[in-house]
Amino acid sequence: MPPADHLDSRSGTTATAAGARRAGIVGAGSIGVAFALQFARTGWRVRLFDPDAARRAAAPAELNARLSDLARFALIDESAAQIAARVEVVATLEAAAADADLVQECAPERAELKRELFAQIDRAAPEHAILASASSFLAASKFVDETFPGHARCLVAHPGNPPYLVPVVEIVPAPFTAPAATTRAIALYTEAGLLPVHVKKEVAGFVFNRLQGALLREAYCLVRDGVASVDDIDTVMREGLAPRWSVIGPFETVDLNTRGGIASHALKMGPSYERMGAERGQHDPWTPELVAQVETALRTALPLDQWEARVAWRDRQLMRLAKHRKTTPPDKD
């Protein structure tokens, strides 16, 4: 049973009656070290393991180098030394997993390797621990199955790269993962200062890479068809679409673009977008039922009587961002 705790959700720091949250990290490559940093900066105690002795030896310097970068850009609230002090490099997987609330596996993307590691982690971790893989493409059901005693507490938690700069973490349970484990994982990553999103099915690419893939495929088609240069396509995204999407996501963007919200947008623009999709072989129409489902979600978050105020807020955020972009050195520094 997890100890009673007090959560300071703004900083993501947790203090428990028995001490801070505890993370065990298996794999001290780039993502493992980055996770160690993120957990430690939000007050967690971290034990970092790698089977390779040279990697274990290199990890503290790697951690410190990244902490220095963050300090240089005023992104950490404590000293680098205080944060680094929470990270202990350990020589066995068992030591990393032994009393963890969360074990984060960050090994290379190979099913058999992850299977073997998860078997060991499952034996070593305490009963209450959540066992998460940083896997980008392999769903948990590819390397864990119901023969694992702790299968119900296993899932994928796919981070941004690196997690201390890109806070999204995709929580992808397997069909055999207990709903309570998914809920617990979401709570734990929130405590670690991250933004967990629940990917409810083990689809290829989850959400992040599916969206990226859809965009890239269209971009490649535009180059292939001589519509625009690689550089101009990057410019349209970098200077046009992305700044806005970094303030409001794609659904909210079209909801705020059109008076009447997304239902109006789908009515007005749906046929054009459908034709563009048909040029790529796609036939996934925005049916009235689907649009109504999306509209319901958006109107729940933003009633229409707050629409104008939200549009004005969006514009203020875009102006703040424009000011940041104007004053940030655009090139090498």
Added chain:
Amino acid sequence: MPPADHLDSRSGTTATAAGARRAGIVGAGSIGVAFALQFARTGWRVRLFDPDAARRAAAPAELNARLSDLARFALIDESAAQIAARVEVVATLEAAAADADLVQECAPERAELKRELFAQIDRAAPEHAILASASSFLAASKFVDETFPGHARCLVAHPGNPPYLVPVVEIVPAPFTAPAATTRAIALYTEAGLLPVHVKKEVAGFVFNRLQGALLREAYCLVRDGVASVDDIDTVMREGLAPRWSVIGPFETVDLNTRGGIASHALKMGPSYERMGAERGQHDPWTPELVAQVETALRTALPLDQWEARVAWRDRQLMRLAKHRKTTPPDKD
């Protein structure tokens, strides 16, 4: 023949031997007023026309309100009054077009209306003027044809919304547009402080809306298939994909993500992305020839011996952006 001029490309301001650049804007709706602001803030003289007297009367206040917003966020370098003084509201289309270097049509998205306006603009504008439509979806060949005496100088220049915050402008010539006119348009919009991209074919959605459409179609599919909620999809983009894409575009992103650049990325990840596309009916493979074409463009812009330095630059930019996002009020203010 355009007057000899001296270009201060950083501010986009042009001083000519005979005076500043001159823009005529036809249509004083939201985009027309926004264009007026953008031209004026970069030193152009602007004549703004609308057939509706009430719109003409409302335009100065609209312009001033937007200038106040920009001033509040320190986005203009002169006083609002100095900028507004460059914009004259005129009562006829002929007055707007008469001595313009560039006529920017910003009327509603209806082919017959644009056809009629372009006929009038073509008669009224001086020979050297470029005639541009802010059309989002109608290609120039939908409302201009070779019976127009000035067809060779007509094209679409589709702005961001609004152009003074979103600097991308898509330059979309028709098959009958003279290459010299396209080149001139790109130079003029650059002088107006914008980032023109050359859309080389009149495809539906040009580039901006094609990319947005591809992303939206995938997003709608993920909601339909119960993979993720509307809010979580927006979060993945807003907090994950978009901040990075606002620093480096989608091609550069994958080029810097993978050691060996985009060729390695296509080899490693291409098959997975292709499978995801096939689930949507798409079969547009990243052939070796296509990848080589993209790779050539990227390696020309960034030789491999500068790859590491560029990755480090990317991380510094991401850290600056993370700091901005951390300190910007996230909600209503």
